[in-house]
Amino acid sequence: MNNIKLPKILFVGGKGGVGKSTTSSSIAMSLSSGENPNKVLLVSTDPAHNLGDIFDVNFKNSITKVNENLSIIEIDSSLEAKNYVQQVAKNMRGFVSASSYGRIDDYFAKVADSSSTLEAALFERLTTILTNEANDYDYIIIDTAPTGHTLRLFFMPKELRDWSKTLLSMQERGGMSEKVLGHLEGGSKNRFSDPDGFIRGQLIETLDERYNRYSAFSNLVKDPNQCGIILVLNASKLAIAETQRAIQSLSQKGLKPYAIVLNKVLPTDSADDFLSSRIAQESEYVLQSDEIFRNYRYAKMPLFKQDIITKDSLKIFGDTLLKIINK
Ligand SMILES: Nc1ncnc2c1ncn2[C@@H]1O[C@H](COP(=O)(O)OP(=O)(O)OP(=O)(O)O)[C@@H](O)[C@H]1O
Numbered sequence: 001m002n003n004i005k006l007p008k009i010l011f012v013g014g015k016g017g018v019g020k021s022t023t024s025s026s027i028a029m030s031l032s033s034g035e036n037p038n039k040v041l042l043v044s045t046d047p048a049h050n051l052g053d054i055f056d057v058n059f060k061n062s063i064t065k066v067n068e069n070l071s072i073i074e075i076d077s078s079l080e081a082k083n084y085v086q087q088v089a090k091n092m093r094g095f096v097s098a099s100s101y102g103r104i105d106d107y108f109a110k111v112a113d114s115s116s117t118l119e120a121a122l123f124e125r126l127t128t129i130l131t132n133e134a135n136d137y138d139y140i141i142i143d144t145a146p147t148g149h150t151l152r153l154f155f156m157p158k159e160l161r162d163w164s165k166t167l168l169s170m171q172e173r174g175g176m177s178e179k180v181l182g183h184l185e186g187g188s189k190n191r192f193s194d195p196d197g198f199i200r201g202q203l204i205e206t207l208d209e210r211y212n213r214y215s216a217f218s219n220l221v222k223d224p225n226q227c228g229i230i231l232v233l234n235a236s237k238l239a240i241a242e243t244q245r246a247i248q249s250l251s252q253k254g255l256k257p258y259a260i261v262l263n264k265v266l267p268t269d270s271a272d273d274f275l276s277s278r279i280a281q282e283s284e285y286v287l288q289s290d291e292i293f294r295n296y297r298y299a300k301m302p303l304f305k306q307d308i309i310t311k312d313s314l315k316i317f318g319d320t321l322l323k324i325i326n327k
């Protein structure tokens with residue numbers, strides 16, 4: 001699809017089950033097909049991935065081409081975290097006696113499963129993709145896990161950036177801890193000839209690269225021409241409330257969503273008693289949503305007869321959605 005002007009990077013967030021994967025996949029399908037297709041990368045950061053089911057391919061942890069213009073990756077944060085802490089545990093062995101190896105391995109196995117390690121590992125990979133791969137694509141669409149997770153991804157850069165800076169200044173002050181940190185950061189070659197200098201150099205390089213990458217991500221997120229967030233909801237009290245809270249969190253950082261998608265809207269009438277009653281209940285929330293989100297790009301997407309899992313239905317959904325939010 002062409003003649004569409006969207007930010008290059010789009011995050012899609014919202015409450016569980018509202019249609020985030022459908023929205024992100026359909027936007028990716030739509031942008032990457034038609035007469036003047038764009039090059040699109042679709043990234044899933046949701047640990048409970050389902051793009052593989054939608055596109056019938058196993059994308060685990062590496063960028064895979066679905067066709068000439070569409071590539072997909074499902075980031076496997078537990079694998080990323082495991083690899084990272086395994087490396088750290090291996091390097092730690094250089095500092096302790098052999099009898100402690102078992103305890104080190106146990107400790108790092110536990111750390112690998114912690115939610116903050118998983119999030120940090122996911123973020124590490126995501127920022128690397130956005131930094132290294134961005135030039136290869138016209139658009140990068142990011143399917144996320146339920147709301148809190150999306151917003152944390154969005155807001156993480158400042159915290160991590162500050163943290164990298166603190167580590168950098170600790171490095172400059174020196175001390176024993178730097179040797180350990182240097183080792184944790186992967187200093188190994190040449191460490192016997194000039195351990196301090198080598199480890200210090202390696203660590204500073206790693207932290208510098210990370211600081212720059214996080215700073216770039218932080219600037220990207222703040223630039224509405226380059227990056228936007230689409231919030232998806234359904235016509236229900238809880239989903240409206242959660243979307244309002246997400247908007248509030250974004251506005252505290254001086255940001256606002258690029259668009260709001262009210263998804264799975266029922267038809268306006270039905271001869272069926274059961275459906276009529278559902279429609280009556282929902283219509284109250286549809287009206288509320290129309291009113292609350294009237295100042296945003298706002299798309300109301302109907303509930304399709306079937307789940308949106310075929311490429312054709314994804315394309316129809318995506319084309320319709322993009323036309324509405326680009327009006
Ligand atoms: N407008 C729609 N009409 C019909 N089915 C839909 C519509 N939107 C989404 N669905 C279906 O609803 C289900 C949930 O959608 P989806 O997986 O996109 O939600 P999600 O927000 O990504 O969920 P999760 O929070 O679990 O990641 C899927 O089976 C999808 O095909």
Ligand SMILES: [Mg+2]
Binds near residue numbers: 020022046050143144
């Ligand atoms: Mg999903």
